[in-house]
Amino acid sequence: METIKTDVVIVGAGGAGLSAAIAVAEQSPELKIALISKVYPMRSHTVAAEGGAAGVIKPDDSMDDHFHDTVAGGDWLCDQDAVDLFIEQAPLELTRLEHWGCPWSREKNGKVAVRPFGGMKNERTWFAADKSGFHILHTLFQTSIKYPSIKRYDEYYSTDLIVSEGRCQGVTAIEMRTGLMQLFQARSVIIAAGGAGWMFPFTTNGAIKTADGMAMAYRAGVPLKDMEFVQYHPTGLPGTGILLTEGCRGEGGILVNKDGYRYLQDYELGPPDPWPRKKAMELGPRDRLSQAFWHEQQKGRTVSSRWGDVIHLDMRHLGEKKINEKLPLVRDLASSYVGADPVHELVPVRPVVHYMMGGIHTDIDAATPLPGLYAAGECACVSINGANRLGSNSLTELLVFGRRAGKHAAEHARSNPNSSDSEISQKGTEARQRVTDLFLREDSGENITDLRKGMNETLEAGAGIYRTQDSLQETCNTIDELRQRYTKVHLGDKSNVFNTNLIYTMEVGSMLEAAHAMAYSALNRTESRGSHQRLDHPDRDDEKFLKHSLAYYQGEGSPRLDYLDVVITRSQPGQRVYGGGEK
Ligand SMILES: Cc1cc2nc3c(=O)[nH]c(=O)nc-3n(C[C@H](O)[C@H](O)[C@H](O)COP(=O)(O)OP(=O)(O)OC[C@H]3O[C@@H](n4cnc5c(N)ncnc54)[C@H](O)[C@@H]3O)c2cc1C
Numbered sequence: 077m078e079t080i081k082t083d084v085v086i087v088g089a090g091g092a093g094l095s096a097a098i099a100v101a102e103q104s105p106e107l108k109i110a111l112i113s114k115v116y117p118m119r120s121h122t123v124a125a126e127g128g129a130a131g132v133i134k135p136d137d138s139m140d141d142h143f144h145d146t147v148a149g150g151d152w153l154c155d156q157d158a159v160d161l162f163i164e165q166a167p168l169e170l171t172r173l174e175h176w177g178c179p180w181s182r183e184k185n186g187k188v189a190v191r192p193f194g195g196m197k198n199e200r201t202w203f204a205a206d207k208s209g210f211h212i213l214h215t216l217f218q219t220s221i222k223y224p225s226i227k228r229y230d231e232y233y234s235t236d237l238i239v240s241e242g243r244c245q246g247v248t249a250i251e252m253r254t255g256l257m258q259l260f261q262a263r264s265v266i267i268a269a270g271g272a273g274w275m276f277p278f279t280t281n282g283a284i285k286t287a288d289g290m291a292m293a294y295r296a297g298v299p300l301k302d303m304e305f306v307q308y309h310p311t312g313l314p315g316t317g318i319l320l321t322e323g324c325r326g327e328g329g330i331l332v333n334k335d336g337y338r339y340l341q342d343y344e345l346g347p348p349d350p351w352p353r354k355k356a357m358e359l360g361p362r363d364r365l366s367q368a369f370w371h372e373q374q375k376g377r378t379v380s381s382r383w384g385d386v387i388h389l390d391m392r393h394l395g396e397k398k399i400n401e402k403l404p405l406v407r408d409l410a411s412s413y414v415g416a417d418p419v420h421e422l423v424p425v426r427p428v429v430h431y432m433m434g435g436i437h438t439d440i441d442a443a444t445p446l447p448g449l450y451a452a453g454e455c456a457c458v459s460i461n462g463a464n465r466l467g468s469n470s471l472t473e474l475l476v477f478g479r480r481a482g483k484h485a486a487e488h489a490r491s492n493p494n495s496s497d498s499e500i501s502q503k504g505t506e507a508r509q510r511v512t513d514l515f516l517r518e519d520s521g522e523n524i525t526d527l528r529k530g531m532n533e534t535l536e537a538g539a540g541i542y543r544t545q546d547s548l549q550e551t552c553n554t555i556d557e558l559r560q561r562y563t564k565v566h567l568g569d570k571s572n573v574f575n576t577n578l579i580y581t582m583e584v585g586s587m588l589e590a591a592h593a594m595a596y597s598a599l600n601r602t603e604s605r606g607s608h609q610r611l612d613h614p615d616r617d618d619e620k621f622l623k624h625s626l627a628y629y630q631g632e633g634s635p636r637l638d639y640l641d642v643v644i645t646r647s648q649p650g651q652r653v654y655g656g657g658e659k
Contacts, residue, residue: 088268089113090120092453095478101223125209126321129471131166150462169475236507244449255572259504280319291586304598305433310365312428314383366427442481463606593627
């Protein structure tokens with residue numbers, strides 16, 4: 077196996093990975109950086125983000141408001157020291173992107189424009205039309221190529237962390253073009269491998285979001301934090317799950333049921349609020365809007381369509397000019413994928429899995445408990461998102477914590493020498509064996525696609541928008557069984573060059589591990605908080621569960637669960653309303 081010696085290795089070249097790479101290169105030009113990605117960087121999921129990135133910029137907004145919106149939106153499960161750091165850094169990071177060439181949309185007077193977003197009391201979401209993620213990622217990518225110390229390994233699939241002498245000292249990765257396994261030896265490692273939406277059947281996520289980074293850290297003994305918190309986005313296109321940005325509602329789109337009734341007025345989504353809207357309505361937090369869909373469905377007031385139950389998003393009153401100017405991609409997507417032109421027609425939508433609040437446990441410096449290992453972006457849990465992320469906080473999080481991961485990983489690399497090559501290469505050989513075993517297995521009749529479908533179905537049915545003890549227990553049992561069956565899966569395709577069967581099989585393996593942690597964490601949390609709603613435990617229980625859950629990998633057995641106090645600095649848990657605070 078070839079060994080590539082470098083100083084910092086980064087798994088993932090989306091918004092978080094590129095931000096981290098640039099930070100290392102800027103601060104420590106002498107350090108060599110290996111940037112590994114299973115797809116070409118511009119195909120990372122960050123490119124698909126539409127709505128925008130939050131950061132206080134307008135005089136009528138305030139850091140306090142951003143803090144309280146985030147903490148209350150997260151149902152007080154956010155670590156408040158991390159939120160404070162995040163909101164302070166947010167405008168600086170977004171301005172830095174502006175200087176690097178990000179074409180933020182403008183007001184008539186030339187100032188940066190911001191739009192309203194769900195759960196945010198004030199307008200603070202910076203956007204570049206409805207292609208914000210594309211422009212952010214492109215800006216980061218073009219900036220990254222200025223730095224000679226960043227060496228890219230595109231289309232390399234990373235499989236395992238290398239832990240030697242109690243420190244993380246590299247990763248193994250398969251070069252997909254040749255099928256060869258390579259060992260990247262480094263003094264620090266950053267995981268920025270994105271989320272895990274593909275565990276579920278309906279998701280806005282790109283097909284590459286398969287929990288690989290989470291599973292790598294988990295198997296290496298790093299706990300996964302708050303995995304039970306899964307965000308549904310209320311407006312995905314039925315069938316494909318493609319997202320229609322919250323910007324649709326931010327710009328004035330409304331949701332109506334089969335009677336054409338604006339049903340959100342019947343639900344408690346936040347108090348009347350002085351700023352333009354009378355009630356939160358369509359701009360209530362995502363979890364509440366998705367739950368309202370479920371209730372409408374129970375009452376038989378959703379619309380039956382060829383894709384199953386949907387509700388309608390009405391944007392017709394916005395007019396063609398505004399839709400073309402502010403939401404061109406939305407018009408294109410709705411017309412192409414469900415045949416509904418929002419200028420003239422109602423667009424069918426339904427809740428779809430969008431974002432994982434949980435992930436690799438890190439502290440405020442993006443450091444995990446394993447020395448030398450850092451994590452940032454959607455695969456990580458700092459946590460600023462708590463039990464429910466507010467839309468547009470994630471893109472900014474990539475910048476703030478990607479940079480922080482880069483800074484601290486660089487410091488670690490500078491002060492820690494490599495340890496013995498022989499132990500590292502032994503670990504590499506063990507990792508390669510895991511892959512070789514897949515090639516050697518005989519056909520047992522187990523089919524990887526059946527396993528994926530089984531996982532998708534059991535998570536949606538048992539660990540979806542609403543959960544119960546029974547539904548979760550059944551999901552845990554099913555995932556246990558699927559993990560067992562996974563050990564018998566063999567590869568139909570044993571070739572080396574671009575073996576997609578191999579990659580897909582490994583991705584399903586990663587997802588089963590993350591799903592396992594998720595299902596057990598959800599079963600154990602007998603309260604309702606944010607996106608985790610238990611019909612059998614409808615209330616929040618701060619006494620027992622104002623805590624992060626930590627799931628530790630236990631091989632074949634169920635994960636070991638532990639709990640960690642939430643950092644509360646200046647907002648005591650209160651009723652979840654806009655503006656947060658003691659209300
Ligand atoms: C459709 C959509 C719209 C969104 N809109 C918004 C929005 O408007 N505002 C907002 O704040 N948030 C939004 N989000 C959320 C936000 O975009 C994501 O959380 C964020 O972009 C994730 O960035 P990331 O860098 O963590 O991961 P990604 O951008 O997903 O990148 C992951 C990287 O890891 C690599 N990788 C993964 N596994 C491996 C492996 N095994 N080996 C090697 N490489 C690997 C991939 O190749 C990729 O480069 C949206 C999400 C979606 C899906």
